[in-house]
Amino acid sequence: MSEDRDNGRGEFVPEITAFTCIYCGYMAADTAGALRIKYPANVKLVRLPCTGKVDVRYILEAFEQGADGVYIAACPIGNCHHIHGNERAVARVRYTKQLLDEIGIGGERLDIIFVSGGMGATFAEAARRMTERVRELGPNPLKGGSG
Amino acid sequence: MPRNDQSVGAVLVVGGGVGGMRAAIDLAEAGLKVYLVENMPWIGGRVAQLGYMFPTHDCVLCRGTSDHGYGCTRPSISPAFLDFNRHPNIEILTNTDLIGVTGRAGDFTVTIRHRPTYVDAERCINCGLCAAVCPVELPSPFEEKLAVRKAAYKMAPRALPDSYIVDKVPRCDSCRRCEGICPTGAIHLDEEPYERGLRVGAIILSVGYALSDPTEYGEFGYGRYPNVIHSMQYERLASRSGPTEGVVLRPSDGKPPKRIAWLQCIGSRDQKYPYCSSICCMYATKEAMIAKERIPGVHCQIFMMDERAFNKEFNAYYEQAREKYQVEYTRCRISGIAEDPETHDLILRYPDERGRMQEERFDLVVLSVGARPPGGAADLARVLGIELNPYGFCETDKFAPLETSRPGIYVCGTFQSPKEIAETILDAAGAAGDSMRLLREHLGEYPSSREYPFLWKPDGLPPERDVSGEPPRVGVFLCRCTPTLDGTVDVDEVARFAQTLPDVVYVQPLKYGCFKEEQAAIRQAIVERDLNRVVVAACSHRTHEPLFQKVVREAGLNPYLLEMANVREHCAWCHVDDPHGATRKAKELVRMAVARVRVAEPVHKLAVRPVNRALVIGGGVSGMTAALTIADAGYDVTLVEREPELGGNLRHVYYVAEEQNPQRLLRDLVNRVVGHERIQVLTSTELISHTGRVGDFRSVLRTVRSDGNVVETEVAHAVTIVATGGEEWRGEAFMYGRDPRVITSKDLEEIVVYRPERIADLRQVVFIQCVRIPNGVEYCSRVCCTNTMKNAIRIKMLNPECQVVILYRDIITYGFREAFYTEARRRGVIFMRYDDEHKPTVRSVGPQLELVAWDPTFQREVPYYPDMIVLSMAIQPSSGTEDLARILGIPLSTEGFFMEAHLKMRPMDFTAEGIFVCGMAHYPKFIEECIANAQATAGRALTFLAKDRIYIGGVVAEVDQAKCVGCLTCVRTCPFTIPKVRYEDLGVGGIKGAAYIDPALCQGCGTCVAECPAKAIQLRAYRDEQIMAQPLGGWVIG
Secondary structure, three states: OOHHHEOOOOOEOOOEEEEEEOOHHHHHHHHHHHOOOOOOOOEEEEEEOOHHHOOHHHHHHHHHOOOOEEEEEEOOOOOEOOEOHHHHHHHHHHHHHHHHHHOOOOHHHEEEEEOOOOOHHHHHHHHHHHHHHHHHHOOOHHHOOOO | OOOOOOOOOEEEEEOOOHHHHHHHHHHHHOOOEEEEEOOOOOEOOHHHHOOEOOOOOOEHHHHOOHHHOOOOOOOOOOOOOOHHHOOOOEEEEOOEEEEEEEEEOOEEEEEEEEOOOOEOOOOOOOOOHHHHHOOOEEEOOOOOOOOEEEOEEOOOOOOEOOOOEEOOOOOHHHHOHHHHHOOOOOEOOOOOOEEEEEEEOEEEEOOOOEEOOHHHOHHHOEOOEOOEEEHHHHHHHHOOOOOOOOOOOOOOOOOOOOEEEEEEEEOOOOOOOOOOOOOHHHHHHHHHHHHHHHOOOOEEEEEEOOOOOOOOOHHHHHHHHHHOOOOEEEEOOOOOEEEOOOOOOEEEEEEOOOOOEEEEEEOEEEEEEOEEOOOOHHHHHHHHOOOEOOOOOEOOEOOEOOEOOOOOEEEOHHHOOOOOHHHHHHHHHHHHHHHHHHOHHHOOOOOOEOOOOOOEOOOOOOOOOOOOOOOOOEEEEEEOOOOOOOOOOOHHHHHHHHHOOOOEEEEEEEOOOOOHHHHHHHHHHHHHOOOOEEEEEEOOHHHHHHHHHHHHHHOOOOHHHEEEEEOOOOOHHHOOOOHHHHHHHHHHHHHHHHHHHHOOOOOOEEEEOOOOEEEEEOOOHHHHHHHHHHHHOOOEEEEEOOOOOOOHHHHHOOOOOOOOOHHHHHHHHHHHHHHOOOEEEEOOEEEEEEEEEOOEEEEEEEEEOOOOOEEEEEEEEOEEEEOOOEEEOOOOOOOOOOOOOEEEHHHHHHHHHHOHHHHHOOOEEEEEEEEOOOOOOOOOOOOHHHHHHHHHHHHHHHOOOOEEEEEEOOOOOOHHHHHHHHHHHHOOOEEEEOOHHHOOEEEEEOOEEEEEEEEOOOOEEEEEOOOEEEEEEOEEEOOOHHHHHHHHOOOEOOOOOEOOOEOOOEOOEOOOOOEEEOHHHOOOOOHHHHHHHHHHHHHHHHHHHOOOOEEEEOOOEEEOHHHOOOOOHHHHHOOOOOOEEEEEEEOHHHOEEEEEOOOOOOOOOOHHHHHOOOOOEEEOOOOHHHHHHOOOOOOOOO
């Protein structure tokens, strides 16, 4: 486990995985960078062609490997490059939340956000909010100990 | 048309907006050289400013901007304008004006003048330091003055060319801070303008339009009242990439508006600008709907004269705005606005439909400004020697809608007439088609290839090395991008970490990986170190992946053996105040990329050599025009017509509102088609089956011979054009068919031509517009209003005493057709509106016909006893359209017309590549629009025909049929209905019926992969193994 699990002030720093499509989600992160909008450095992106490609297994695998939180950054509903991919992602998030509740990890560690490629500030805000939420929830219980 | 050895296989496209880009891509794909000249520093034009498009509400960032391949839904089609993936045949010349033209069609010499941008785009790394130190602030024209920018600036993060520029002001010469701070020395404030001569065979003008100036109308207080804005300002406010990320706030106090009014026809349909700007009704509806979606409880009211929703799916969109979104439409032209000086609220006074005065307050008023000829149109016309029409737009002939008055110079988009995006794209593809016909000897002269994910000129690549079976040898290249990346991330630390990762055999930091000299270093390392997998940790996949894919391919590796880690935009740039966290994250991103690339596999496309023939279905004006363009360009065409003779609806059009003779056009087209050596005409023939894929379709055609014998022929063709047209609906309505005095407008046209004496006897004629198919979907048939104007004017010309009454719902005389509406009123034609609650009724009373209509002004019924009632019947798709759609495997729209791949961006394509649609098979339209459409499909067809090889597949889903249980999950979940379960294929355990996904059709989203319960489908380049190989969860590094 990482020695960076706290930020030097004894505060828990969550590790978050975000699945994005190569269109809006990825582009919004690019825009946040281009505009130098700051957000915590504890979110890593996994690039997929579409959020319709987010497999339930990917999400579960992320938690199993110790992610404290997972979210999907999708195109706004109605604006998916592949028409309905983001709607499939919504359905899978709903299903996986139930699973996570059942196995005691907690569905609130999983979320989906909708951003257009131009919404850098919104993307950064979502990263901050997710970090805050997971920080309150504490470390992923699968990891045990203090992480 | 000149045919000599002197002609030049290059085209100058003037204007880098959506039309210019579309034309450039098609020309380049057909193997011609293209110079794309844009007078702004970046390409994109008006469309780049828009947030969303009507009626799809697609985000323009994704569908419409230049870094996105132009509305492509196919990942195998790469964007053609990215700095690092530019089409090899397109040269983009921004900040450049056209200043001289000599020569003639086929061989022009043009002179262009480049104004300096003071920044070398090839050395600009977009660090933004120049803008950060620049002391000069100016209002941003891109943001319509709603935001400021520096003198050193970039229009938008996704601007192309992807570079900052300096808009030099006098102060710059003494300041020069940007020049000093630029880390790559890309800024040169002493750069001089230069002129350059180019030889081209054709010129396409796509110079767009200007917004009308709302300050010309002082009564609306624009510029004086802070809460009066114009529609393009509203677009920027509502755009997700705008200054407020799409949050609309009142300029005076920054509060969200509760009541917004749109005022239509500001600078359109008035005394000074008598034409209709064609787009404002729809964009105002869109803006109101988006306001309703975003601002809870907002009241949106649109003040308009007619609601001109005259294209595919527009009427449904308008109905949705009214019914579902509760946008209020008020028929009234507002004559002025007053302001409450304390609250800055705006007060509108207007008479309602009954003439009673109303007063309402609004928080925000949006002026729906119209279209003007583009700035400098008169100068451009003088330089080019082309004529403008009385409104200052480009003059064209009705039957040659894309040709200017000078041969070899074509026009497309709003410079020809105000129009929406889809029509601009159709025009642009059509102008490209016209140019291809002119320069037929040069098609394919500049070959390009889509074999790989990057665009390239097929020469000089070494053979691809087979790495299968080799253990992974990963090379990691880390870009410093000094100082933007290594100023935050400790690149050396990341490099040391990368050394420790499994299978990494080589690590090398680079200063600027995107510079040519450093790419050579990557190639050299791949060869010398025998690398078979590469990671480049640098910037965004979106901008730079094609570049590095090309670099590894040049070193003999398949492009998919490269993986990038975005440690700039996604790391260094957003964690500038956290160098430790950023370095840690950069390591994690590199760890993920290495893990992903270790199991990467090459991806190849399938090459198809296109058959040298096109199939055109339908022998009307559209089909004949398309066939002629393709045949003239040097390719064979099979033209199929169901009827015994060619001509379609054009056979029954005797005169048009403009002055030209449609029967002459008919004779000309038929003669040229029948006499053309490359066109095989099959009349009394229908399509029976259509199989295969782009480049190699097989069709069976059934011909009924004059002797009654039926013959079936098989034809091989590379592309298919659907031009099956539409027809006037004829059914029972308003006593049509029961009383001979009730006729359709088509009948009237025959009477005017063949029995004009009958017109002389008429006392009164009533036209009823919008006669719809009972229980059918409501849509505007687009051509009827102008047809009625033409007929009403004819009647008035033949018999001025005859009273002509037109009962209408909305008058749809868009663009310059408004002149016919004005002319009809000038001649004394009476117009009376009706609506669904008050439809006119017709009955016979003794020998007389009685028509009762509701007069909305006097609020009472008015009886008429006309000699003739003329019905504007709906135009419906040709009979058999459903069957044809099934045979071709293409969808239909809600109105029953063929449904293209994308309403705005791909109006002539289908998702199934190689099949195109034009003319009334797409939607009701005028002859000139059918011709432009037909040219567009011909141009698109030529981009395939002119190629040596078409590449299909790539990053697509593949079914492992041995695992498939035939459960149909993929069939149900695919957003594009591509997967099929084929009975002849064997699934798991040899059961009959397994899924098959056609690589030529798959769009590569991977939705089916994620849903497949048997995990029998994998998406190439995104196989589960590759995704799951990455550390998806906890970070193991400190």
